[in-house]
Amino acid sequence: MDHNMQGFQKLAKISLAESFIAIVSSSPKYQTRLPLLPQSPHLVSPLPLAGAPNPKQHPSRADSQAEEAAVGEMDDVSGGAPGACHKNKKPRHLSRSLTYHHHHPYQGRHLPPPPPAPAPTPPQRPQSVVLYTTSLRGVRRTFADCCAVRAALRGLRVAVDERDVSMDAALRRELQGVLAARGRGFSLPQLLVGGVLVGGADEVRRLHESGELRRILEGVPGQDPAFVCGACGGFRFAPCPACDGSRKVFVEEEGRARRCIECNENGLVRCPNCCS
Structure with a gap:
């Protein structure tokens, strides 16, 4: 009799405990959401309570969002280590760069040729100084004018190509052609700088006294007057x-x-x- 009473009491306690657990598990007041843990073969999931719904069988939308957030937090904690939470981790699709899809205006067409390089300017040759004179003393004034112009050019230390027309008839004809092209009569001496006719003894003397002759002769080769x-x-x-x-x-x-x-x-x- 006592043995039966003890067994009956045990059964009553067990049924009462099961009823209390079922009431607590079904009531939303006592339900608490635990953070999701990563699935690992070393962790043993707890047994579901009696009468409690299995979230794996009927997952809700809120549960799926919570699971994705928990997986993201675990990825951040793991530091992106390879193999961490690989079962629940979803692949991330990076957006393709738009720079690869820009349409170039010359795509599929030949590019225009580059502009031609500017032609190199030839080096500027130094101006030459040519003086037509005579060494004959038949006309004293002409000989004196030639000596005066020669001395002025030597004082400015410039190299002079002196051409004596009395020593070569070809030089005389050359000077006659230069003066005729400019509508001037034949006279000596005549000074040319860079192919430009400067003038005779009177023009050279006037330019030398005003200082313009030095400016005209800038850039011409120099020479020692004692050479x-x-x-x-x-x-x-x-x-x-x-x-x-x-x-x-x-x-x-x-x-x-x-x-x-x-x-x-x-x-x-x-x-x-x-x-x-």
């Missing part, structure tokens, strides 16, 4: 090396002498060392 050419001695001419100044050369095929074509009427050539 004397070792080949011609300052005369600007030398004997012809082909005929030695005789103006005749012997032609063996013809058996006679012919006129030398290398020198002028005086058997002279321009000095190759000091003349241009």
Whole structure:
């Protein structure tokens, strides 16, 4: 009898405990949401209570959102370590850069040729100073004017290509052509700077006194006024090396002498060392 009473009491206690657990689990007041834990083979999930709904069988939308948030928090805690929460981690799709899809205006067409490079400017040659004079003293004033212009140019320390028209008839014809092109009569001396006619003795003297001659001669090559050419001695001419100044050369095929074509009427050539 006592044994039966004890068994009956145990059954009553068990049924009462089960009823209380069922009431507590079904009441929303006593329900608490625990943070989701990552699924790991080393963790054992607790047994579901009797009568409680299984969230794995009937997951709600709120539960899915909570699970995704918990998975994101676990990714942040794990520091992005490979293999952490790999079962619940969803792949992240990065947006493709729009720069790869920009339409270039020349896509599919030939690019226009580059603009041509500007042509290099040739180096500017220094201006030359040419002075037509005469060494003959037949006309004293003309000879004195030539000496005065020569002395003024030497005082400015510039290199002068002096051309004596009395030593070569070709130089005389050359000066006559220059003056005729400018509508001027023949006279000596005549000064040209960079191919531009400056004038005779009166023009050079006036420019030298006003200081304009120095400005005109800026950029021309300089020369020591005491310089004397070792080949011609300052005369600007030398004997012809082909005929030695005789103006005749012997032609063996013809058996006679012919006129030398290398020198002028005086058997002279321009000095190759000091003349241009």
